[in-house]
Amino acid sequence: MISLLLSEIAFANLGAAIGGGLAVIGAGIGIGKIGGQAMDAMARQPEKINDLRTNMKVAAALIEGVAYYANKISQMALYDKARKGKSINVVSNFIYSLCH
Secondary structure, eight states: OOOHHHHHHHHHHHHHHHHHHHHHHHHHHHHHHHHHHHHHHHHEEEEEEEHHHHHHHHHHHHHHHHHHHHHHHHHHHHSSSTTTTHHHHHHHHHHHHOOO
């Protein structure tokens, strides 16, 4: 019984860690693509540099925000030991509060 409980906790911790890592990797890839394509566009149309730079900063900020929330959700799932297995409800309540 105890070994089954420990394995469930271990798998939950592993899933939370993988989710947080994937969020950060995805954000890095997304911001890298934005920067690379913005540089290509600036090289093609130098007169549009200011507009492209502004749009690039807004898009990068949105990607960072999504990565931040994904990382926070994975941390909530990882460090919610005091509620004894109710971390899914805490995460779903957090997502619900963001949407409404």
